[in-house]
Amino acid sequence: xxxxxxxxxxxxYVVVRQIPYGKVTSYGAIANYLGAKQxxxxxxxAMNNSHGKDVPAHRVVNRKGLLTGKHHFEGTNLMQQLLESxxxxxxxxxxxxxxxxxxxxxxxxxxx
DNA sequence: AAAGTGACGTGGT
DNA sequence: TACCACGCCACTT
Numbered sequence: 001x002x003x004x005x006x007x008x009x010x011x012x013y014v015v016v017r018q019i020p021y022g023k024v025t026s027y028g029a030i031a032n033y034l035g036a037k038q039x040x041x042x043x044x045x046a047m048n049n050s051h052g053k054d055v056p057a058h059r060v061v062n063r064k065g066l067l068t069g070k071h072h073f074e075g076t077n078l079m080q081q082l083l084e085s086x087x088x089x090x091x092x093x094x095x096x097x098x099x100x101x102x103x104x105x106x107x108x109x110x111x112x
Numbered sequence: 113a114a115a116g117t118g119a120c121g122t123g124g125t
Numbered sequence: 126t127a128c129c130a131c132g133c134c135a136c137t138t
Contacts, residue, residue, distance in 0.1 A: 008135055027120055038133050044119040069119030
């Protein structure tokens with residue numbers, strides 16, 4: 001396949017790849033960092049298309065800390081297992097202490 | 113080329 | 126306070 005034209009999706013992937021081990025962020029936070037907080041849905045859509053790429057999509061959840069996209073992973077609990085393997089506690093698809101493990105790209109990458 | 117899709121977010125009731 | 130409905134915009138077909 002030919003290299004894809006630089007797109008909004010790739011911008012999303014770049015940010016997602018910066019998420020540190022053991023941390024998570026939200027679709028809205030990424031969209032906000034990209035200057036398009038109104039396009040949070042696009043971020044989720046980008047994750048959908050990230051299958052097969054080295055993008056830690058499991059570290060991206062919605063604003064409530066809920067694993068809304070786990071249905072798109074293989075198996076039934078793969079997303080949760082990946083998070084738990086990084087030390088994140090998940091109960092009923094809900095990340096515990098979400099604000100503790102939340103990683104805000106707008107603050108951490110403001111100099112990037 | 114046009115229309116539909118979607119792993120969200122916010123505001124109003 | 127919690128739930129429902131609308132808006133949003135790049136990508137795919």
